[in-house]
Amino acid sequence: MMNILKYNTKRSKVYKLFYAVLPLLLLVSCNKEIENKAHFASTDDIKDDYSEKSYKVAYIVIEGAVGSVVATEATDYNKMPFLASMTSKGLFSWNSIASDATQDITFYADLLTGVKKDKHKVVSDDISGAAFDKYPLIFDRLKKDLGTRTAVFTSNAIVDKLSQNSTIDNKKVLASDEQVVQEAKTELKRDDSNFTLVTLNGADKVGKTQGYGPKSAAYLTALNTVDKQLKEIVGTIESRLNYNSERWLIVVASNRGGTYELDPIQDDHSLYSVPFRNNFVLFYNNQFQYKFIERVDLSDPTYDGSAIRYTGTATSAVIDADKADIYNLGNTVDKEFTIQMKIKFHNRGSLNPTFFSKMGNTGNSDDGWSFIHNGGIGWRLKVKGTQVIDNEVFNLNEWYTLTAKIYNDKGTRKAKVFRNGVLKAEGSINGVQGSSSQSLKLGSGATYGSGASHTITDVRIYNKALPDEYIASNYCQTAVYDDNIYWNDLIGYWPAIEGAGNVLVDKSKSKINFNITGEVSWNAFSERSGSLCPTAPQNLELSTIRSVDAPVLIYNWLGILGTDKFNLDSKVWTPNYSNN
Structure with a gap:
């Protein structure tokens, strides 16, 4: 699974700074950061530099959202219209493959460390053996390296447990998604808001009691509700007084999918056909162009x-x-x-x-x-x-x-x-x-x-x-x-x-x-050719964006250099930039 970096044609001073420091990396590979930060720079202001622009991140986790179901609701049925609109300025995958975990706390550790369970060691609610000293949670890495203001709003006790030893400036564990959204909006209005994690568990709650998948009306309704909540959160960001002079990376991802019986016509007997592991990831910025990372077509693959x-x-x-x-x-x-x-x-x-x-x-x-x-x-x-x-x-x-x-x-x-x-x-x-x-x-x-x-x-x-x-x-x-x-x-x-x-x-x-x-x-x-039988990727999960890939993009966005030394499992994905 290989990707060619496409750089901005208009380069800001931050581009020039990073270019002077780091060699051009034209081939994207696993476990490597984007050593040239060109694509994270502004494209419209040649006077722009890293100190003048404020780079910020909102990380929104939709628990239990099955990627393929979300895709259908957003793009085919228009039942998640706001998420669908974000794809026009997004780098995203609907058929992401979450790690082979069984515990929700493990999926969250992937999301928040950028490594999988063999490294972070979070395999149960007992996190006493977690390797957070080697692979810190995002909050801790940002606080240590940048002194970043961090905030967390969740109604999930797992997130509270994972971050119990983290220094977080504004952490609230709330009773409902409605309260989570309201508190997140308050934080996101602050001038010094910098990194905010928001988790929404309404769809997962419904899925656990009334079933996941496209045949559960209650689950689909819950996804529609999540879409409205997402619109509120992103709308708060985009209505900030200084939004036009800020650079926001908004990450929307599910921690995992949910178990249901897949329609046989959709089952290709690969990891793509495991609904529990089918999550999605979207990276959004108002200067990104549409870029969809599609699943490999295993029924009629091409040589690419x-x-x-x-x-x-x-x-x-x-x-x-x-x-x-x-x-x-x-x-x-x-x-x-x-x-x-x-x-x-x-x-x-x-x-x-x-x-x-x-x-x-x-x-x-x-x-x-x-x-x-x-x-x-x-x-x-x-x-x-x-x-x-x-x-x-x-x-x-x-x-x-x-x-x-x-x-x-x-x-x-x-x-x-x-x-x-x-x-x-x-x-x-x-x-x-x-x-x-x-x-x-x-x-x-x-x-x-x-x-x-x-x-x-x-x-x-x-x-x-x-x-x-x-x-x-x-x-x-x-x-x-x-x-x-x-x-x-x-x-x-x-x-x-x-x-x-x-x-x-x-x-x-x-x-x-x-x-x-x-x-x-x-x-x-x-x-395609009669003389070729294209070989499926050995690690199929690397073919689309994974939740474990988000941290390295966040670190690069916020300006942390040398992330290759962190030994992350994150694979680098490169957004295309608009000239608008």
Whole structure:
């Protein structure tokens, strides 16, 4: 699950400050903060700086709100019109997946620490063993690092218990949601209001007694009531005297969903189909643009990413020779390998352009190995001067999986080449030197040919000859994870769909990245193909925004630097900004 940061075109002084302090992080990854705070800056005031604008947060938790039900009520039936209106200036997910907890106090600990239970250790109402010293609640982190004024309004004893040792400036545990809303409105009118947590449990109370889900009329009515309460709270914020000179992040999230019998037509037997874990998260600011993070379509998935288009020899991804020795094929029968990639040819070029190699000039008989276009027709594996050739013509602009297998056949070293899992050719490379002192190059190389253009992704090198049957049945998969039977045999695995930057990250145990040289052009794609069977994310819950993701956004918004050292489980999600 990967995201490309989109930055404001008009940069404020806070942008410049953070940019000077921290390197540009173009690839969003789990457990990393947004190291450049550009997208949190004002877009309309070049004189703006962090001290002149007041950055504030309201964190509103709607307990027991099933994300998919809320989505239907808001967007289809207009029964939650205010929440629906917030999505027009929101970054949000309706199909969030809450953690695999059973206790409400655990879900709340996720919401308020940014880590899951294996770190915060809150698994029951007895919180004596909680690791709040390592993973503080938001109130405590803000108070310690920024001296922020904090407030909490809740009718839930769990929130009171979790925060019993926290220093909170205005904390009230009340008898009803109506009282919670009134007290929250009073706090939110204060000039020094800075971080306010509001929890509403009306929908959850109804769900527990009269059922959750779309068939419970009482539950749907309760959601409508919550929507009106939400409107009151946000309306109070937006009617503040200084609202136009303030920067409010309003987070609306459910702690979890609720159990009910799902309609079979909606059940895809994944975590998306567990109503109890189906919550939602929305980040709202009046300068955000609509950005919906949709669930992965497991019934008809697409291959999604952004990859480099290599043209001629203008661009290469390179691993220097001093790090690339492990990719030498050698010349002895005991060294077995499987090399695989996905490639889309845009232009075949002329003669024999190279697109993957660890040898010198591939037009000669240098030591080493290479993948080469075969005279504008098919492709070939070349090991020194010996070649195994697939002569079938490639269609342009169509995904193919190419595989080369080097193996021991009863004491003779041989090679096979496959196209989309189908064996195309085989031959002997016995005694041929497949090692060289050259770097490993992807995309282009020194060769007898020119002009080819291609997109390459999902590059894998195994120090094992994979079975033909495995190659045939798994070639179409677009990802491999650490639960795969051959994961430990991977010595290089580059998904190559980062979408930005000058590095292709190695996901294997080797951790040897490609550095991109020359012209870099990333091209986004989202495609279906008969030669692809896109692989579902290993951690499906990371595919949409989770409640555990909220704290890092809040910290960044309020100006806390260096949140990577907090070791949060929060994944960074980046809002798009409006130019209005």
